[in-house]
Amino acid sequence: MGLRIVNEANRCLQCKRPFCQQGCPAHTPIPEIIKLFKDNELLEAGRKLFENNPMSVICAIVCDHEAQCAGHCVLGRKGMAIPFYDIEEYISDAYLDRMTIEPVEKKNKKVAVIGAGPAGMTVAIKMASSGYDVTLFDENNEVGGMMRYGIPEFRLSKKILERYKKVMDKMGIKFRPNTTFGESLVIDELFRDGYSSVFVGTGVWRPKSLGLEGASLANVHFGLSYLANPDSYILGENVAIIGMGNVAMDVARTALRHGAKSVTLYARSKRIAASEHEMDYARLDGANFEFGMAIKRISEEGPVFDVAIFDEKDKVVGYEDVPVTVPADATILAVSQAPKSRLISTTNGLEGNERGLLVTDDSCMTTVPGVFAAGDVVHGSNTVVAAVDEAKRAAQAMIDYMENL
Numbered sequence: 001m002g003l004r005i006v007n008e009a010n011r012c013l014q015c016k017r018p019f020c021q022q023g024c025p026a027h028t029p030i031p032e033i034i035k036l037f038k039d040n041e042l043l044e045a046g047r048k049l050f051e052n053n054p055m056s057v058i059c060a061i062v063c064d065h066e067a068q069c070a071g072h073c074v075l076g077r078k079g080m081a082i083p084f085y086d087i088e089e090y091i092s093d094a095y096l097d098r099m100t101i102e103p104v105e106k107k108n109k110k111v112a113v114i115g116a117g118p119a120g121m122t123v124a125i126k127m128a129s130s131g132y133d134v135t136l137f138d139e140n141n142e143v144g145g146m147m148r149y150g151i152p153e154f155r156l157s158k159k160i161l162e163r164y165k166k167v168m169d170k171m172g173i174k175f176r177p178n179t180t181f182g183e184s185l186v187i188d189e190l191f192r193d194g195y196s197s198v199f200v201g202t203g204v205w206r207p208k209s210l211g212l213e214g215a216s217l218a219n220v221h222f223g224l225s226y227l228a229n230p231d232s233y234i235l236g237e238n239v240a241i242i243g244m245g246n247v248a249m250d251v252a253r254t255a256l257r258h259g260a261k262s263v264t265l266y267a268r269s270k271r272i273a274a275s276e277h278e279m280d281y282a283r284l285d286g287a288n289f290e291f292g293m294a295i296k297r298i299s300e301e302g303p304v305f306d307v308a309i310f311d312e313k314d315k316v317v318g319y320e321d322v323p324v325t326v327p328a329d330a331t332i333l334a335v336s337q338a339p340k341s342r343l344i345s346t347t348n349g350l351e352g353n354e355r356g357l358l359v360t361d362d363s364c365m366t367t368v369p370g371v372f373a374a375g376d377v378v379h380g381s382n383t384v385v386a387a388v389d390e391a392k393r394a395a396q397a398m399i400d401y402m403e404n405l
């Protein structure tokens with residue numbers, strides 16, 4: 001990797017108007033980082049990357065680079081774009097274990113962060129670096145959110161998250177695992193206990209069942225639950241997956257690595273939610289795709305579909321008269337996910353929209369003064385980098401809010 005990325009860095013044109021940087025949702029200063037890297041300033045490059053995006057090493061692995069940095073590189077117009085993400089991974093991976101954590105002046109104010117996904121981790125890191133006393137709560141037993149319990153190990157090693165946990169510990173961030181807000185503890189109690197502001201980054205963890213007949217049968221599972229712990233499931237050899245988004249691709253690739261012999265994904269139309277490269281990888285791993293199959297119900301024998309009739313523009317114009325049952329040992333629903341409603345129902349004044357997502361203003365403040373939110377719980381299922389970018393704005397807004405208290 002070392003020599004190859006040096007060669008790649010040497011190809012960078014150091015554009016005055018870096019489109020790569022514009023294409024990055026975290027606005028990573030790509031030419032500057034590449035220059036530092038070439039000047040043997042590895043740790044300074046790492047520091048800048050971490051400061052701009054504390055999840056840099058993870059984004060280098062899981063971002064949709066073809067749509068972002070690499071997709072905007074001018075060299076890609078006529079030849080090969082620079083794979084900045086490989087350079088970023090090298091730098092940020094080295095920096096994560098070697099960073100020095102400087103002492104900061106204490107603000108003597110407590111901040112609660114609910115949810116240890118990328119949004120919550122970013123806020124916790126930003127607030128701790130600014131001198132706030134941070135407690136990070138999560139209902140799961142480890143940090144990472146969907147980066148740990150959604151994205152499969154073969155795409156993102158969970159060892160990286162262990163390293164983050166150590167970094168956060170060194171920064172003085174206190175972690176309270178297995179602590180669910182909206183149950184034994186509620187947000188209002190945080191203010192009682194002396195926290196000056198609260199961040200909510202609880203994501204979207206309620207898989208949608210579509211209200212399908214048969215959804216409670218023993219051979220039916222939710223994709224999100226399956227990905228959190230695939231070893232607990234005995235799916236059988238023949239697996240049907242309902243949905244063709246990125247989560248469905250991860251489910252398919254995981255099932256194929258856990259003993260399934262035949263995995264088929266079914267979509268209602270020919271419009272696919274997954275990114276092209278995620279679908280290519282699933283195909284490479286051996287997944288099959290069936291289009292025009294609208295799920296009607298699920299039986300003990302397998303899913304039952306209405307079969308679509310397409311017009312010449314691939315638009316669904318109707319369905320065949322007789323539904324078909326596709327034999328499958330297990331059917332996994334991977335259609336989409338929504339937030340759980342516990343926080344809204346237990347917090348005075350906290351408002352959600354019609355999808356149950358938290359309502360926030362331009363400064364990421366919810367409808368409760370002092371309670372801020374960002375990431376999937378505000379926008380629905382999105383990306384790590386989008387959660388980080390918004391969480392950075394939320395952290396700054398929390399600082400401004402507390403300075404005016």
Ligand SMILES: Cc1cc2nc3c(=O)[nH]c(=O)nc-3n(C[C@H](O)[C@H](O)[C@H](O)COP(=O)(O)OP(=O)(O)OC[C@H]3O[C@@H](n4cnc5c(N)ncnc54)[C@H](O)[C@@H]3O)c2cc1C
Nearest residue numbers: 115117118119139145146150181202203375376382383384
């Ligand atoms: C299978 C899958 C694959 C994905 N692949 C990619 C990818 O390749 N690239 C990419 O950029 N993005 C990917 N994503 C999306 C990305 O992971 C999410 O957009 C991102 O993690 C959202 O960050 P977040 O911090 O808002 O929420 P989350 O990561 O969901 O974290 C929320 C945290 O809050 C905790 N929590 C929830 N409710 C409570 C509560 N009441 N009390 C306490 N804690 C609570 C949860 O346990 C969790 O740790 C994928 C998502 C999935 C599901």
